[in-house]
Amino acid sequence: MLQSIEARTGNAVGERWAESTPSEIDAAVAAAASAADAFAATSASRRAGLLRGLASVLEAERESLVALADRETGLGLPRLNGELDRSTFQLRGFADVLEGGGAHTVIDDKAVAGAPPSGRPRLTRVRVPLGPVAMFSASNFPFAFSVLGGDTASALGAGCPVVVKAHPAHPELSRRTAALALRVIAAQGLPVGVFQFVQGGSIDVGVALVKATAIAAVAFTGSFKGGTALARIAGERARPIPFFGELGSVNPxxxxxxxxxxxxxxxxxxxxxxxxxxxxxxxxxxxxxxxxxxxxxxxxxxxxxxxxxxxxxxxxxxxxxxxxxxxxxxxxxxxxxxxxxxxxxxxxxxxxxxxxxxxxxxxxxxxxxxxxxxxxxxxxxxxxxxxxxxxxxxxxxxxxxxxxxxxxxxxxxxxxxxxxxxxxxxxxxxxFSGVPTGVAVTAAQHHGGPFPASTQPFTTSVGYAAMDRFLRPVALQDAPAWLLDRQGVPA
Amino acid sequence: MLQSIEARTGNAVGERWAESTPSEIDAAVAAAASAADAFAATSASRRAGLLRGLASVLEAERESLVALADRETGLGLPRLNGELDRSTFQLRGFADVLEGGGAHTVIDDKAVAGAPPSGRPRLTRVRVPLGPVAMFSASNFPFAFSVLGGDTASALGAGCPVVVKAHPAHPELSRRTAALALRVIAAQGLPVGVFQFVQGGSIDVGVALVKATAIAAVAFTGSFKGGTALARIAGERARPIPFFGELGSVNPxxxxxxxxxxxxxxxxxxxxxxxxxxxxxxxxxxxxxxxxxxxxxxxxxxxxxxxxxxxxxxxxxxxxxxxxxxxxxxxxxxxxxxxxxxxxxxxxxxxxxxxxxxxxxxxxxxxxxxxxxxxxxxxxxxxxxxxxxxxxxxxxxxxxxxxxxxxxxxxxxxxxxxxxxxxxxxxxxxxFSGVPTGVAVTAAQHHGGPFPASTQPFTTSVGYAAMDRFLRPVALQDAPAWLLDRQGVPA
Missing domain, CATH: 3.40.309.10 (Aldehyde Dehydrogenase; Chain A, domain 2)
Known part of the structure; x- marks a missing residue:
């Protein structure tokens, strides 16, 4: 069962409610899978619009969200207002990158006549969204690394539906935020599967999500123990999937x-x-x-x-x-x-x-x-x-x-x-100066690092390169004009 | 024991020799580890020179190498001459990329005054070589996916020492090629640990290599069975390492x-x-x-x-x-x-x-x-x-x-x-035209794909992006002038 707890007092607030059942998790994944093709086919500017819409609703609901976050986390209003600012900055930053064409960097190698190796067909390297992403919220950043944090923003920006697993330490804030996200998605006429939401305090909910066949990747911020256990499950699937885990660090x-x-x-x-x-x-x-x-x-x-x-x-x-x-x-x-x-x-x-x-x-x-x-x-x-x-x-x-x-x-x-x-x-x-706490959201940022900091040290979970985790390169060989046109490549 | 076999007749040719012992494998890995810092610090043009030297020696020894490859693989002289051409083209292609600055793409985000999230320190994203790479040769391309093939070329280009595990199906060609590589490395005044070589027909040699603490990544081309087994071992190390495995494919x-x-x-x-x-x-x-x-x-x-x-x-x-x-x-x-x-x-x-x-x-x-x-x-x-x-x-x-x-x-x-x-x-x-056999070596190429084609579907083992597998991003925050200068970034 889930229950909102006042961090400072340990007191329960309001009703208790059930965690997502296996069939609810299946349904969430199925909805995400059914939305994947249509969402992958949306334009970058449409996805930018979604991210901006999510930023706006967070701002519009700031007062009640921050108060609720403060009650559930005890992190204090100044910090939580700053964290909400950072989350909206992040959503809009990804939108800027999308509008600037950054998500679909293309290398177009023209054909070269003659025998190989110097002769070659035309090869056009594009990137395609991976598919539904399971996103595990962290406890310690109820906005920036939670329901509408950097992982969700970067996956949606890449064109991947997201199935959010809420963190049970701020369950009420999580479901409120998820409801706002679903409102934006409906208002923008996107399929509801683009954003799905599951909750649970038990290990079973996360395990079911990582094992779900239609899940194409996992983004996780949390403990070493939980992260390595889930990473192993992701690797042992019949079809292993990338597990982008940020497992914390001693930060010398x-x-x-x-x-x-x-x-x-x-x-x-x-x-x-x-x-x-x-x-x-x-x-x-x-x-x-x-x-x-x-x-x-x-x-x-x-x-x-x-x-x-x-x-x-x-x-x-x-x-x-x-x-x-x-x-x-x-x-x-x-x-x-x-x-x-x-x-x-x-x-x-x-x-x-x-x-x-x-x-x-x-x-x-x-x-x-x-x-x-x-x-x-x-x-x-x-x-x-x-x-x-x-x-x-x-x-x-x-x-x-x-x-x-x-x-x-x-x-x-x-x-x-x-x-x-x-x-x-x-x-x-x-x-080389300052302190490591505080991670700027920018193109050059890298929030990752050799194991155990990250299970995928080449990738970052903060900054605009975070979107790279969800865009897989594909080389098109002698692509027809209509396809190049759809990829924004001059024929 | 290793033995050169004539592919067409099954006849043994020449002496038998022992596979690498555990202590020889340890010594190879230790030599690679001890060379890693110095090799990582070499200039891109120095590494380009190494790749060009390796291409030249392959060409100089073409006649005897191709004849030996033909004896051990039965692939025929025209194909093997073409494959050697492709390997030298590949080595020189990576050299061109290095000389063009492509291995060290930098994003330099200048500091922005003010409070976060819009205010930020200066962040400079650079890439660093991973460290010693264990490279598993394939049987089917005795030049292009073997001792001096694309994996070795891209790892060396990135500044990573390589420990080559030869394929036992062409053992004599492998040790001859390795000897040539070591000659080039000595002639260029590079530490011998930059290129190390082990051999073995048993599973133990490969397992020992993947488990060796100082190995930072594995590049593998081979069977589904062998690749998934080794990938699991790489993931179960106390410190898991990336396993770049290309496991073959049905190519619909x-x-x-x-x-x-x-x-x-x-x-x-x-x-x-x-x-x-x-x-x-x-x-x-x-x-x-x-x-x-x-x-x-x-x-x-x-x-x-x-x-x-x-x-x-x-x-x-x-x-x-x-x-x-x-x-x-x-x-x-x-x-x-x-x-x-x-x-x-x-x-x-x-x-x-x-x-x-x-x-x-x-x-x-x-x-x-x-x-x-x-x-x-x-x-x-x-x-x-x-x-x-x-x-x-x-x-x-x-x-x-x-x-x-x-x-x-x-x-x-x-x-x-x-x-x-x-x-x-x-x-x-x-x-969209032609046949999939034949993989052009170019910037846009992507030789990988969702599991089981690759254990790391975001990466390619052919083409110039192959070097990305061995260069990990690092963000430098407020880096001092001397360090930016060494990274080729204007202060």
Missing amino acids: LVVLPAALEKNGVELAGTLAQSICVGAGQFCTSPGVILVLQDAAGDAFVQALAAALRDLKPHAMLSATIRATFERGVAQWRNASRLKPLVDDAGDASAAAPRPFLAETLAADFIDDHALHEEVFGCAALVVRVASIDEAVEVLKAIGGSLTVTLWGADQDAEPTRRLVRTAMQVAGRVL | LVVLPAALEKNGVELAGTLAQSICVGAGQFCTSPGVILVLQDAAGDAFVQALAAALRDLKPHAMLSATIRATFERGVAQWRNASRLKPLVDDAGDASAAAPRPFLAETLAADFIDDHALHEEVFGCAALVVRVASIDEAVEVLKAIGGSLTVTLWGADQDAEPTRRLVRTAMQVAGRVL
């Missing part, structure tokens, strides 16, 4: 001496804020801080601990997420080679957690694989390194992350260059 | 009335040749021929059968492949709802097979999943369809193929449009 941040010389205390404050923003419930939350073992490093760690001690994170998204955080921190607390620096257990049963920070040495961190796993929430590990080369080894041990942040790499020098090279091997995004 | 070809009106008999002859070229040992060999149930269709099928009966395919690549073909044909021969049209068993133990053609009805084909599987060799099924819409259903049942060929789709009409749309959903390449 390396503090080099050059950064501390300038403004170490200020940076410590900035970092503490980034660790605790949204109660640490960001995929890009910095979880491993690499600091040199020197006096400036000691001072920075002290300043970071002091800044963190002063912060009061707000309530977490749900009691389950809160309990998982507490378990993660308890593991760190009991790890023999970790020294807690900030550890005010407070009331472990309260919805709002207390920040946690501990310190360890590079060699101990590298040895203990359990420490490489994300603790989702306002907790971080400081890893003290003897040298930049040891920092390189720590990054290599982590292996895959959405982001790596390097503070103080402004000057070209050999060890820095090695560090940058390693960061680029390990991460989908490498930052 | 649809003959529409408009094509038969013009030149049905000539087309039947062309198709027969395509079914038998290289004894049918092409990934793109047409294996399912869809023909309408009308008089023109009957005449076409008769002409196709007659043309096939006259053909004498050459010896197959190996006794194993020959025996597998015989088993596949036997299954078809015994299928109750298939009517054999061309079935001269000949001497089932001879190296050269006899063409096989059978006919069935669409409904029977759709029902029997065993018929959707490729029989590798000069065999095809004619599927008679009552209408174009029934042809659509047959294509949907096949589901994934490297190619679909549509003859007679020159005019825009509603059922044709549905057929074209379905073909584009099912295939990586859709042809």
Whole structure:
């Protein structure tokens, strides 16, 4: 059963309702499949119109949606208004890309007379929508990574119907948002199968969706455990399908001496804020801080601990997420080679957690694989390194992350260059200033990275390249004029 | 043990030698890993020089290589000379792309002042080489899909060291080619780890390679069975890696009335040749021929059968492949709802097979999943369809193929449009004239397609986009001037 829960109090609000039954899931998938051909054949500008319509309805209903989101997630009105802005910006950004022709980049190689290999037929490379996409909403961004978030926007933009699996941590907001989406789709005269919606707190709903024969791809943002389990199911289907999973990350941040010389205390404050923003419930939350073992490093760690001690994170998204955080921190607390620096257990049963920070040495961190796993929430590990080369080894041990942040790499020098090279091997995004929390929606963005950050490290779930996940290349050989014309290619 | 076998006679030639031991495989992977950083840092023009050097050495040694390939594969001198031409064209084509800057396409989004979502930091999207690639050679193209074929060329072009797993059906040619490659690498002053070589007839060698921790991706061309088994292993690693597998295909070809009106008999002859070229040992060999149930269709099928009966395919690549073909044909021969049209068993133990053609009805084909599987060799099924819409259903049942060929789709009409749309959903390449055997090396080419044609349908193993498989995007946020400079981006 589903139930809307007030995040700050744990109180149930309103009625309980049933999760989607197997036959409802089948019907949702069947509706999406039956709409796929017609939707694939729509023009880019028609799909742009759909995305703009969805953005408009979110804005029109802003007040009630944000209030409801706040009740169910506890993330606060300023953040949630900003997140709604980001979602409408994203929907309109994809619309801009579609209107600019970006979804259908074509390579047209004219025929060359003569024998192969230099002689060739005409080959025209186009892209076709994959088909119905199963979209798994995340708990931590009730707008930007949920029902009408980036995955839905990019799949619809590509011409793929979407079957949304709502996140049970904000069920009422999800069904309200879905109802608005269906209103827009009806008003625009599109088939209802373009947008379908299922709900469920149990694993069965997601599994049924990933196994459904007509589903052509899965977009997922969530936990390592859930994501890898579903990815395996997607791979074991009679016809495996792409599973675009963003599974979170420890987001190492390396503090080099050059950064501390300038403004170490200020940076410590900035970092503490980034660790605790949204109660640490960001995929890009910095979880491993690499600091040199020197006096400036000691001072920075002290300043970071002091800044963190002063912060009061707000309530977490749900009691389950809160309990998982507490378990993660308890593991760190009991790890023999970790020294807690900030550890005010407070009331472990309260919805709002207390920040946690501990310190360890590079060699101990590298040895203990359990420490490489994300603790989702306002907790971080400081890893003290003897040298930049040891920092390189720590990054290599982590292996895959959405982001790596390097503070103080402004000057070209050999060890820095090695560090940058390693960061680029390990991460989908490498930052040289600022904090990793906050992901700009733009063409150059890449929100992905080597496993476990992403199950498909070549793809991004944020930014305009996100649409590439749902458009498969096809080469047309000696295509007739009428077909080229329909693809917008001069005959 | 490995042994060079004369394809036409089955006779052993020369010494036997041992397959690579686990420690030799480890050493090859370790050498590749140790070369990865330095090779990734080479300039595109340096890598272009390597590819040109490899092309030159193939040409310089053409006579002996082609003679050896002919002995081990039985494919004949004209075809093998052509295939060597294609391989050198391919190596030089990738070199051209590198010199034109195509491997390092950059998107540079300048910073925008103001609050998010419209305000943003500077984001520069670049691409980085993945790291060591395990490359599995195919049996059927001893140059173009083997040691220095397209996978090796594209991985080296991308800046990834390659560990080649030779195909045991042409072991002597493989080790000779590898020795030439190593000579070029030494002459160009590149680390020996850039190109490593392992050999083995047993499954263990390939499994060890896919499991090796330092391997970052696998490129594979081969059987469905071997490919899906290795893909699973790649996905079950502690850190899963991309498995770019091209697993072959039934390559449906649809003959529409408009094509038969013009030149049905000539087309039947062309198709027969395509079914038998290289004894049918092409990934793109047409294996399912869809023909309408009308008089023109009957005449076409008769002409196709007659043309096939006259053909004498050459010896197959190996006794194993020959025996597998015989088993596949036997299954078809015994299928109750298939009517054999061309079935001269000949001497089932001879190296050269006899063409096989059978006919069935669409409904029977759709029902029997065993018929959707490729029989590798000069065999095809004619599927008679009552209408174009029934042809659509047959294509949907096949589901994934490297190619679909549509003859007679020159005019825009509603059922044709549905057929074209379905073909584009099912295939990586859709042809409107000619035959699918023969894959041009060009920017627009796409040699892939929905599963089982490819395990990564967004990628191609032929054409210049093949390099994309080995270059992962990374977004640099507020990158320092020195780094942008190294990436060739104006600060």
